[in-house]
Amino acid sequence: MERRLQELEQDYKTGRITRRQFMAQVTALGLAAAVSPALLSGRAEAETPQKGGTFKQALTGGSTTDSLDPATNTSNHNINVNFQLRDCLVEIDHTFQPVPELAESWEATPDAKVWTFQLRKGVEFHNGKTMSAEDVIYSINHHRGEESKSAAKPFLESVRDIKADGKYTVIFELDSGNADIPFIMSDYHLKIAPAGTQGEEWEKGIGTGGYMLKNWEPGVRSYTTRNPNYWKEGRAHFDAVETLAITDPNARTNALKTGQINAMDRCELKTAHLMKRAPGVVLSAITGTMHRTVPMLTDREPFNDNNVRLAMKYAVDRHDMVDKIQRGFGEVGNDHPISPVNRYHASELPQREYDPDKAKFYMKKAGRLDHTFKLHASGAAFGGAVDAAVLYKEHAAKAGIKIDVERVPADGYWSDVWIKVPWCMCYWSGRPVEDMTLSVAYAADAPWNDTLWKHERFNKLLVEARAELDSDKREELYTEMQRIIRDEGGVVVPFFNQIVEANTDDLGHGPVSAHMEMDGHKNSERWWFKS
Secondary structure (H helix, E strand, C coil): CHHHHHHHHHHCCCCCCCCHHHHHHHCCCCHHHHHCCCHHHHCCCCCCCCCCCCCEEECCCCCCCCCHHHHHCCCCHHHHHHHHHHCCCEEECCCEEEEEECCEEEEECCCCCEEEEECCCCCCCCCCCCHHHHHHHHHHHHCCCCCCCCHHHHHHHEEEEEEEEEEEEEEECCCCCCCCCCCCCCCCCCCCCCCCCCHHHHHCCCCCCCCEEEEEEEECCEEEECCCCCCCCCCCCEEEEEEECCCCCHHCCCCCCCCCCCEEEEHHHHHHHHHCCCCCCEEEEEEEEEEEEEECCCCCCCCHHHHHHHHHHHHHCCHHHHHHHHCCCEECCCCCCCCCCCCCCCCCCCCCCHHHHHHHHHHHHHHHCCCEEEECCCCCCCCCHHHHHHHHHHHCCCCCEEEEEEEEECCHHHCCCCCCCCCCCCEECCCHHHHHHHHHHCCCCHHHHCCCCCCCHHHHHHHHHHHCCCHHHHHHHHHHHHHHHHHHEEEEEEEEEEEEEEECCCCEECCCCCCHHHHHHCCCHCCCCCC
């Protein structure tokens, strides 16, 4: 315990975790009384950012089918590259709060049905065009069309109209109130590009971001250089950024240890303790909204029977998963996607525990004890996904449930397996607010509803909660929604994983965000070489 406290104190001092994250973790471990008051009264100032150098990073998820159209972004590689190239109206900081980005301010009517965003003046795209309301409206509407497959489309369904009031004012008119519009405008799909961008033009990467695209090989590599006209002061310090798509965690680790790269995502948890001792390497572990899931397509047999779904939820030993797959870098899940760090996390819901007898009861009730279930798994889902599937198989076997694990290639996993096969391994980055998480993955007809689940009561509550401005009432609504997903939904959420990453010790940065991986995927913009 003492060693863990020292690790947390070091992470806090160096900005790897926020004060809130630090206190949450030491409290959970029962170590709050041991924390020095002097530590909380101040923290060492970060070094002054330095300009220069080529930052090299290796990220997971790259595929030959990747695109720089932000509507299609699904993996760390193309999400991160798009953040280098383009900005949103709003940015999420390390405290999970929305702060101005391309919008310098915003305000809403009392019923949250009309939102007015004031845009920054004088911001240029990489092609020299000055950004205006026309570009913002076009970029947001890119996700709203009937043919749009964007995962951001559900966030915008209540938007009735978007219009300009002059060159630098954009007004969103909604059918119903939405208190989370500033958070929505930070979504990584809702990047701002020049009006008229379409088709192959997306692959040019034209945006207002801190870096300009020089080379893009989908699923392989990108190379960007600093935007000399970047509008943000104190950001985008590197001369260039090379981003490699490397799915194999051992290959990423070797590349970091041998100095071929400066940073990597998703460390191999089996060897994380060795990474801590590697010279010149810094390992970080931050609790956020990320979670691992095992989605079942509820419109197909046998998963259209909730008895089967409940059996599968009782058939997994979550604590064993955290210990063996996460090596302790995580927290057990409760079959809903709202993280313990989210504002309206339903902590009062009873924790579902591993119960082979209950699993067998529900499976027998469904008449499926003689059925063999096929679980598709790949390292593309997350590091250790195949091992997690095999461990799941072992847990379920004690309930008499037979699972056949089918290992599939990483390339094309998100286009050919996910939401295509009845049952597979998956991961979610989570979102800063509950409505975004639930709207993109659990609302009926959402493009990324990867269980194809439709629940009338849930969808009614989702609309109500979105427009509710009273915090206590919102909490009641979100708690009920989490209960419905937990007991009737088509997803197994075995655990929330910590963000475990590593970088060379010559990199400097401020407080690191747990909003998404790689400092909210803003690492290329926020980090620098110390010398």
